[in-house]
Amino acid sequence: MIQLEQVTKTYPKASRPSLDNVSVSIEKGEFVFFIGPSGSGKSTIIKMLLHEVAPNKGRVVVNGKDVTSMRSWKRPHFRRSIGCVFQDFRLLPNRTAYENVAFALEVIGKTKAVARRVVPEVLELVGLGGKEHRYPHELSGGEQQRVAVARAFVNRPLILLADEPTGNLDPDTSIEIMRLLDRINRTGTTVVMVTHDSNIVNQMRRRVVEIESGRIVRDQARGVYG
Amino acid sequence: MRVKYVLSEVLVGLWRNVTMTIAMIITMAVSLTMLGASGLMYRQVDDMKDLYYKNIQVSIFLKTDVTEEQREQMNAKLNADPLVSEVIYVDKAEAYKRFQEMFQDAPDLISAVKEDSLPPSFRIKLNNPEQYKIIYDQYKDTEGVDEIIDQSRLLDKVFNILTAIQNIALAAAIVMAVAALLLVANTIQVAAYSKRREVAVMKLVGASNWFIQAPFVLEAVVAGLIGSLLALVALIAAKYLLFDGSLKALEGLLSPVSWGDLLFVFPLMAGVGGLISAATAWTTLRFYLRV
Numbered sequence: 001m002i003q004l005e006q007v008t009k010t011y012p013k014a015s016r017p018s019l020d021n022v023s024v025s026i027e028k029g030e031f032v033f034f035i036g037p038s039g040s041g042k043s044t045i046i047k048m049l050l051h052e053v054a055p056n057k058g059r060v061v062v063n064g065k066d067v068t069s070m071r072s073w074k075r076p077h078f079r080r081s082i083g084c085v086f087q088d089f090r091l092l093p094n095r096t097a098y099e100n101v102a103f104a105l106e107v108i109g110k111t112k113a114v115a116r117r118v119v120p121e122v123l124e125l126v127g128l129g130g131k132e133h134r135y136p137h138e139l140s141g142g143e144q145q146r147v148a149v150a151r152a153f154v155n156r157p158l159i160l161l162a163d164e165p166t167g168n169l170d171p172d173t174s175i176e177i178m179r180l181l182d183r184i185n186r187t188g189t190t191v192v193m194v195t196h197d198s199n200i201v202n203q204m205r206r207r208v209v210e211i212e213s214g215r216i217v218r219d220q221a222r223g224v225y226g
Numbered sequence: 227m228r229v230k231y232v233l234s235e236v237l238v239g240l241w242r243n244v245t246m247t248i249a250m251i252i253t254m255a256v257s258l259t260m261l262g263a264s265g266l267m268y269r270q271v272d273d274m275k276d277l278y279y280k281n282i283q284v285s286i287f288l289k290t291d292v293t294e295e296q297r298e299q300m301n302a303k304l305n306a307d308p309l310v311s312e313v314i315y316v317d318k319a320e321a322y323k324r325f326q327e328m329f330q331d332a333p334d335l336i337s338a339v340k341e342d343s344l345p346p347s348f349r350i351k352l353n354n355p356e357q358y359k360i361i362y363d364q365y366k367d368t369e370g371v372d373e374i375i376d377q378s379r380l381l382d383k384v385f386n387i388l389t390a391i392q393n394i395a396l397a398a399a400i401v402m403a404v405a406a407l408l409l410v411a412n413t414i415q416v417a418a419y420s421k422r423r424e425v426a427v428m429k430l431v432g433a434s435n436w437f438i439q440a441p442f443v444l445e446a447v448v449a450g451l452i453g454s455l456l457a458l459v460a461l462i463a464a465k466y467l468l469f470d471g472s473l474k475a476l477e478g479l480l481s482p483v484s485w486g487d488l489l490f491v492f493p494l495m496a497g498v499g500g501l502i503s504a505a506t507a508w509t510t511l512r513f514y515l516r517v
Contacts, residue, residue: 050430075432076429076432076435077432077434078432079430079432080431084430090423090430092424103424103427104427106231107427107428107431108431108432109228109437155431
């Protein structure tokens with residue numbers, strides 16, 4: 001599903017590479033944590049999987065497509081198979097929960113009728129049934145992140161990328177979000193999550209890939225934060 | 227639904243930054259008016275050249291004491307000249323008659339001039355009015371010739387002035403177009419900034435590039451088209467006020483601006499306005515949104 005083959009990435013003006021000869025292979029349906037201190041290169045991996053950053057060396061393959069050689073005009077279509085959640089939610093403040101999720105469908109050409117059918121379903125799935133018409137500022141942080149997860153998942157992507165999704169949430173709320181991601185993973189969606197929340201990693205007991213200074217120092221099938 | 231979405235985004239975008247939109251439309255309108263005026267002038271000058279050069283004459287004035295023999299010789303020579311298409315002889319009496327007609331409003335002037343004092347002349351038409359110089363050199367030293375006057379010399383002066391005005395209008399159009407262009411670029415940047423969250427989400431979920439760009443580009447195109455409509459209104463107003471109004475007296479001199487001419491320049495203005503706006507907006511987005 002996802003392959004990084006000897007990937008090296010050095011940002012311009014940086015003294016050392018963000019990723020240094022990194023190779024990882026992730027199978028369909030896996031749940032993988034990327035952990036490590038700030039600046040270790042975890043987020044660069046997410047950006048590469050989104051075709052936002054290209055490696056200097058090596059190959060990145062996502063969904064059987066070689067992202068390294070992908071032309072930028074193919075990026076929009078490629079991204080439709082990937083859902084994405086961030087620490088800062090990235091919701092549109094002037095749209096309700098329903099509209100935020102529907103927006104993601106409508107801008108890729110789905111009709112309003114499709115949105116009316118699918119959006120309530122996915123909001124129910126993330127546990128926001130009955131709060132469809134609240135605006136982001138009327139929702140708690142955890143609820144906002146649920147809207148973001150609903151938006152990422154509404155298009156039934158093959159891969160869900162989560163960049164520190166619990167970074168802004170308290171421990172209890174974080175665990176609820178993790179349960180949600182776990183449930184999404186059980187539908188067959190590959191989940192890749194970048195975090196430095198040790199609590200969560202230890203509770204989930206999933207595959208852990210630890211990165212330090214751009215190198216993989218650990219890759220464990222049922223790991224803890226360490 | 228997508229068309230409806232794009233159109234409503236365009237309207238919202240134009241309204242959100244309405245002062246800038248108005249500034250953009252006004253500059254565009256002024257620029258396009260200048261362009262349209264220049265285009266009209268181009269056609270006018272062409273029409274006028276056709277009209278005038280067809281009727282243009284070279285007048286060879288003879289000395290009042292020219293002999294019959296000299297005159298006959300001259301006549302024969304002119305008729306045989308391959309450069310000349312038509313020769314008309316105006317004798318003293320005919321010249322006086324024309325003089326009387328021309329100055330019928332000034333009887334004092336007519337009474338002051340004796341019938342005998344006006345010179346006879348040959349009025350010749352050339353196959354090609356540009357070849358005046360050859361004729362001039364050929365006949366200026368012929369016995370009995372007093373003066374050779376080429377009307378096209380005078381007309382050239384008039385046309386030089388018209389061409390100069392046309393160039394000024396074109397230069398003004400270009401300067402205003404640059405200003406309009408910068409305003410379009412700025413408006414699009416502001417619009418892109420105010421929609422940066424939406425654009426970020428659209429890029430994230432994989433909206434196609436044209437779908438992200440279309441509202442911005444169309445916003446500029448709509449402003450450009452409104453500008454060209456205003457320019458058309460300005461030209462129609464100019465037609466009424468100038469050509470049908472204060473310049474009416476010059477009707478015989480200036481060929482009239484027809485509705486057809488206006489309809490001919492409108493697509494030019496609308497096309498230039500729309501295309502330049504679209505190209506500017508698109509280029510701005512390339513740099514600003516990097517889509």
